[in-house]
Amino acid sequence: MTDYVLEARNLIKEFRRAGRRIGSAARFRAVSDVSFGLVPGRVTALVGQSGSGKSTVARLMAQLQPITSGEILLDGQPVRALGGKAFTRYCGSVQMILQDPFASLNPLHRINHVLGRVLKIHGKATTGAEIRERSLDLLRRVNLEPAERYLDRFPHELSGGERQRISFARALAAEPRVLLADEPVSMLDVSIRKEMLDLLDTLRREENLAILYITHDLGSAEAYSDETLVMYHGEVVERGPSRQVIADPQHEYTQRLLAAAPDPRKRLP
Numbered sequence: 108m109t110d111y112v113l114e115a116r117n118l119i120k121e122f123r124r125a126g127r128r129i130g131s132a133a134r135f136r137a138v139s140d141v142s143f144g145l146v147p148g149r150v151t152a153l154v155g156q157s158g159s160g161k162s163t164v165a166r167l168m169a170q171l172q173p174i175t176s177g178e179i180l181l182d183g184q185p186v187r188a189l190g191g192k193a194f195t196r197y198c199g200s201v202q203m204i205l206q207d208p209f210a211s212l213n214p215l216h217r218i219n220h221v222l223g224r225v226l227k228i229h230g231k232a233t234t235g236a237e238i239r240e241r242s243l244d245l246l247r248r249v250n251l252e253p254a255e256r257y258l259d260r261f262p263h264e265l266s267g268g269e270r271q272r273i274s275f276a277r278a279l280a281a282e283p284r285v286l287l288a289d290e291p292v293s294m295l296d297v298s299i300r301k302e303m304l305d306l307l308d309t310l311r312r313e314e315n316l317a318i319l320y321i322t323h324d325l326g327s328a329e330a331y332s333d334e335t336l337v338m339y340h341g342e343v344v345e346r347g348p349s350r351q352v353i354a355d356p357q358h359e360y361t362q363r364l365l366a367a368a369p370d371p372r373k374r375l376p
């Protein structure tokens with residue numbers, strides 16, 4: 108038995124190359140034999156350059172795309188929940204936070220609708236009063252205070268940082284055990300990135316969340332994660348305790364990534 112709440116086993120994802128016929132030569136392998144597990148209360152960082160396959164891994168683990176081969180296990184049980192009620196149930200345990208807080212919130216819906224919808228779908232609150240109380244509590248948990256002021260706002264009335272806090276609150280509304288955070292701060296102003304990563308760290312501790320933290324940045328991986336996996340051309344080429352991977356990278360690609368970051372200990376994503 109492992110402590111993994113969510114596990115990827117030998118994940119492979121292939122895409123068809125546009126304009127080519129189906130056949131081995133026409134297929135492009137974006138994720139190649141990737142295995143790892145997420146543990147409650149711990150952060151696993153997935154780092155690598157653009158196009159290395161990080162987001163594809165997150166989408167596969169979120170059940171947003173079918174895998175070509177391999178397995179995803181939730182609490183040790185294989186899952187294939189690409190739609191319907193099984194997918195809704197899965198989202199109750201595994202939530203995703205995307206990079207772009209502008210695109211991930213529907214501009215037509217006020218914040219009370221955004222949070223209320225998730226609370227209702229996952230059976231966390233039913234009456235109007237319950238939904239309001241729970242929504243206020245979620246807003247406070249992501250440090251949006253006074254919470255009452257945010258309920259009636261539309262996304263365009265909020266700053267980028269506030270919108271990303273709403274994305275965090277929406278993810279928490281389902282009371283998940285796993286957060287898949289795909290570059291959650293890279294589109295935010297540099298001045299608030301640390302604040303947002305600190306918030307993610309607090310949520311990890313308080314909610315005992317298992318977090319996959321996808322980033323380009325080795326400095327924040329070192330500061331905010333327990334384990335780091337380095338992806339290159341779809342493969343995990345190096346993994347280990349984050350401090351060790353950054354202090355003493357073994358793979359030539361990790362060494363190049365580090366060399367490209369002027370001072371990873373001082374930089375944030």
Ligand SMILES: Nc1ncnc2c1ncn2[C@@H]1O[C@H](COP(=O)(O)OP(=O)(O)OP(=O)(O)O)[C@@H](O)[C@H]1O
Nearest residue numbers: 122123137155156157158159160161162163164323
């Ligand atoms: N739906 C798709 N159809 C075809 N190719 C895809 C699809 N999604 C991703 N790819 C390709 O798979 C590779 C990995 O993409 P992915 O988005 O996972 O990389 P990434 O490491 O997350 O990059 P970034 O940091 O820029 O988001 C890329 O070459 C991309 O073009």
